[in-house]
Amino acid sequence: MRIGTVGTGFITNYILDNIEKTDGISCHAVYSRNEDSARRLAEKYHIEKTYTDYERMLSDDSLNFIYIASPNSLHYSQTKSALEHGKNVICEKPFTATAAEAVELIRLAKENHLFLFEAITTLHQPGFHWVRKNISLLGSIKMISLTFCQYSSRYDSLISGKLPNVFNPEFAGGALMDINLYNIHFLVGLFGKPDRIEYFAGTHENGIDTHGILILQFGDIICQCSGSKNTTCENNVQIMGEKGYIHVSPGSSNCQNSRLILRDSECSFCQKETPWYYEIQELTKIVQSNDYERCYQLLENTEIVVDILEKARKSAHLSF
């Protein structure tokens, strides 16, 4: 996997840190509209080439993968161009702003026999696999509580009157898209498509959701997903069954400590590495083993998640 990156924010740094640690994947080009940003990132990670013209990077035959970490609203068009140039794509979460866009990109990837991934940590965590393996021990599951509240440094900027991308409706921002999404991926990874979706959002005066609680129902299982970018708290996932519960901390994006508590026994599982390490390891493994089936399975989850996000926004009358 010979990668070219789009975007120079902190998430790109996390990904590049872990590309360096992983065999079979390497970065060879950095694209940014801003030449200085591109150069700074390329120097830090000893990357040969920089581009300020996206089309030119897509025409670079030495690259076979594009990693996209631009503002949310650009994911669709940049991923589409990359696929049309025959490049495989890893696109940051949230995958696209609308469900229709997701469907189109997935169709395009399949038609052209390309790999396409949403870069979401949740499903690649060993802790998440451990939860999925043990969940049947809980008996009939009744409720799940997922909390991911993280005060964003950019929230200070928002309330001081500026408009950072993550709080900009035009850039498909907000707490649901940016953070509660991890809670949704966790649930979709366990149960697939929900039967009911209701979002209760707290909004800034520009209409963006800064915090909110999403209710998802899967049959008789009732789940609450709390996500905010303007508060913090003790985050976790609690899966409650008739016979016991599973407690995951710090939560749905990083299943570091998972515990299974039954009436008369208890056991636990601990991850040692960062979430991005596992993500890069697993995506590389899928590509090296030519496992398109697993790739398209993961895209099914992505498609369900993007659909939930859209329906949730509608239920809360959010503007984009």
Next chain:
Amino acid sequence: MRIGTVGTGFITNYILDNIEKTDGISCHAVYSRNEDSARRLAEKYHIEKTYTDYERMLSDDSLNFIYIASPNSLHYSQTKSALEHGKNVICEKPFTATAAEAVELIRLAKENHLFLFEAITTLHQPGFHWVRKNISLLGSIKMISLTFCQYSSRYDSLISGKLPNVFNPEFAGGALMDINLYNIHFLVGLFGKPDRIEYFAGTHENGIDTHGILILQFGDIICQCSGSKNTTCENNVQIMGEKGYIHVSPGSSNCQNSRLILRDSECSFCQKETPWYYEIQELTKIVQSNDYERCYQLLENTEIVVDILEKARKSAHLSF
């Protein structure tokens, strides 16, 4: 306060334990339809009289308070009779099955200048007072998460085909009425009347809610109240503001450990006694100081809570 009790379940034992520890309050009669139950309880607590006829106990001039801990659906009629006999009343939670019943009882108490209390632990906890005193330090409050899930021994009985009172729609049972109510009281104690009420209930085949998540909104503050009687988990209350959060454990019925976490400081508060100790101490103090104003203030909360319970049941299409 010279008390006669109604009901012989474990909650009556908790209350009698704490009546023994408190000056100014004592129990002198036990009523039960079942003479054996009445005698057993009377012997355990060295109480002089037993009654199997409720009207006869209400005519006993040596009693000036009735403590009612019968099945929920009887609270209204038994409280009404007691008030009509000129007795002051402490009635277990949930106060009544419907909002109209609550309104009528409160009117009756005021007209006859009688004390009337809902026996709810939450509002009388020193930990709750501490939360209320410190909440302004959190800045603008955005979300509150309240979780109270407790596996009921009677749930085993329900799934084995029996019908214990707490899971009987005819007795106004269910998870919302019996346990999520504490979460509601906590919020009403802080913010009064909510602007939005939506309940998502999981039900048994008899139509009773065994678990559920209630969304309450107070202006821009979005709250989730999880309550179940068929699962267990790590219970707590988390109040999230722009400047920090408050964490209360084990939760809304017992504010034993409360912590305030701000960006650069932290402090905590710890209760030593049981919730019922504080409840009995505070009710006794209110009566001894003839503080009808405080009593009627508390009844305002009760009236709001009963109204929320009714609207929540309607929103989830529950049968009573």
